[in-house]
Amino acid sequence: MPQQISATQIRLRKLGTRCLLILAFWTLLGLSFACQNYFASIASENPIAWRRALKSALSDWYLMGALFYPTLWVSRRFQVTRPTQWRRILVHLVCGAVFSIVHLALYVLVRAIVYPEDKFAFVESFGFWFVRRFHGNIFYYLTFVVVGHALSYYRQLRERELRAAELEARLSQAQLQALKMQLQPHFLFNTLNTISEMVHEDPAAADRMITALSDLLRSTLDNTGRQHVPLKQELEFLRRYLQIEQTRLGERLAVDLVISPETLDALVPNLILQPIVENAIRHGIAPYAKAGRVTIESRRQDDVLELRVRDTGPGLADLSLQEVGKGIGLANTETRLQQLYGPQFTLRLTTGSEGGVSVCLAIPFQTDGQTQNAPGYEPNPGPRGGR
Numbered sequence: 480m481p482q483q484i485s486a487t488q489i490r491l492r493k494l495g496t497r498c499l500l501i502l503a504f505w506t507l508l509g510l511s512f513a514c515q516n517y518f519a520s521i522a523s524e525n526p527i528a529w530r531r532a533l534k535s536a537l538s539d540w541y542l543m544g545a546l547f548y549p550t551l552w553v554s555r556r557f558q559v560t561r562p563t564q565w566r567r568i569l570v571h572l573v574c575g576a577v578f579s580i581v582h583l584a585l586y587v588l589v590r591a592i593v594y595p596e597d598k599f600a601f602v603e604s605f606g607f608w609f610v611r612r613f614h615g616n617i618f619y620y621l622t623f624v625v626v627g628h629a630l631s632y633y634r635q636l637r638e639r640e641l642r643a644a645e646l647e648a649r650l651s652q653a654q655l656q657a658l659k660m661q662l663q664p665h666f667l668f669n670t671l672n673t674i675s676e677m678v679h680e681d682p683a684a685a686d687r688m689i690t691a692l693s694d695l696l697r698s699t700l701d702n703t704g705r706q707h708v709p710l711k712q713e714l715e716f717l718r719r720y721l722q723i724e725q726t727r728l729g730e731r732l733a734v735d736l737v738i739s740p741e742t743l744d745a746l747v748p749n750l751i752l753q754p755i756v757e758n759a760i761r762h763g764i765a766p767y768a769k770a771g772r773v774t775i776e777s778r779r780q781d782d783v784l785e786l787r788v789r790d791t792g793p794g795l796a797d798l799s800l801q802e803v804g805k806g807i808g809l810a811n812t813e814t815r816l817q818q819l820y821g822p823q824f825t826l827r828l829t830t831g832s833e834g835g836v837s838v839c840l841a842i843p844f845q846t847d848g849q850t851q852n853a854p855g856y857e858p859n860p861g862p863r864g865g866r
Contacts, residue, residue, distance in 0.1 A: 493696070502545070505540050505541055505543070506540075508540045509537035510536070511536075513532045515548060516532045520532070531594075534593045534594075538586070538590065538593050539740075540591065542586055544597050546582055547623050549577070550574075550578065550620060550627065551630070553624075554624045554628055557570045557571060557574075559628070571621070571751050574703055575616075577619035578619075578817035579612070579614075579620065580609075583608050583609055583613065587601055587783045591604075602613025640676050644848065664726075671692075673688065673723070674692070676686050677727065684727075687726050690725050691723045692695030692723060706819065707746040707747065707749065708747065709743065709744050709746060709747075710745050710746075710747050710777060711744070713737065713747050713749070714736070716753065717752050717775070720756070721734050721756070723757040723850050728760070730763060731767075731769070732770075732771060732772075732773070733772040734747075734772070734773050734774075735773070737774060738776070739778045739779060742778065742779050742784060745784045745844055745845065747781070747784070748815055750815065750818055751812060752775065752786065752788065754811060754812055755788045756773060756788055758838070759789075760790070761790075762836070763793070764790060765791070767792065769790055771791045772790070772791045773789070774788070774790075775787070776788075776789075783842070783847075784841070784842050784843070785840070785841050787839045788836060789835060789836070789837045791834070791835050792834060793814075793835075794834040794836055795828075795836060809826075809828075809838075812840075813826050816842065816851065819840055823842070823843050824840070824842045824862075825840070825841045826839075827839045
């Protein structure tokens with residue numbers, strides 16, 4: 480059984496890797512300056528030992544690295560955002576002088592440890608290096624401040640981008656939820672109107688429709704807040720809806736399901752098929768006395784899920800495409816798809832040579848394990864219980 484790695488161990492490993500990278504960076508700078516000093520001494524015909532040049536450069540840059548992080552804190556604390564912030568500029572000049580003096584004092588002390596063979600006199604050694612390095616150290620300090628400002632600006636930019644992305648995601652989620660909430664009462668009112676028409680003509684059929692509507696509403700409440708559901712769950716919801724329509728239309732409505740088994744677990748937008756099927760029944764079946772058929776198909780084409788709803792009505796001869804799509808159903812569907820998939824979807828309405836309207840919907844093929852980060856994705860909360 481493989482050993483589980485705790486979150487603390489992962490954080491410690493990341494911290495260790497980061498420390499090694501930081502050490503490698505300052506070591507690389509020290510090696511670079513050691514080489515420069517070594518070859519410069521040879522060129523000036525006053526050669527020094529490579530080991531001495533290496534120890535001198537590494538001790539210098541390790542001290543610079545140790546002082547770099549306090550400098551970052553000062554840089555963030557007194558960030559200069561405008562050239563006229565003279566007080567903050569003055570603070571950095573004073574801190575630069577302090578930085579230089581502290582570095583020189585530490586450098587002298589470290590040299591006493593690194594070169595025990597040399598005669599050590601702190602005051603004389605500090606004065607020697609002060610003359611040669613004081614202004615150069617202030618330059619290093621200001622360079623570190625510039626780096627600190629750049630890192631702060633980058634972090635602020637990333638935070639603004641993350642906040643903007645979060646706000647955009649929340650806005651999209653709110654828009655999707657509003658669209659779905661618009662669709663649910665639209666369907667409910669249509670169904671209640673149908674029941675009210677049948678309650679006096681056929682009370683038994685109206686009773687069956689009320690029972691089917693109860694099941695349908697219970698299914699809808701179980702999925703409140705979810706934007707994606709498996710296709711098999713969407714088809715179960717559609718089956719309950721079609722029971723209501725077949726009760727209303729009787730033998731005038733026949734339904735065929737041609738569903739590829741490999742598509743049953745594919746995720747689709749919640750309530751995506753019902754408005755399309757409702758349009759097919761409303762425009763292709765209900766207005767006519769003769770029997771009609773609605774066919775619902777699904778298939779997978781590589782990484783694309785294709786859903787198709789076809790009816791055997793007269794087609795678009797007397798009804799334009801704009802008239803079919805201007806209502807809540809298809810207009811809502813297209814807007815939701817745009818919010819969920821951006822350009823990664825197609826929604827086409829076509830009419831056949833022998834009549835009938837076909838609505839073809841193509842979306843990315845995704846399953847529950849592939850959409851943990853998908854827009855609008857919500858894990859299945861399970862059935863909702865009550866007391």
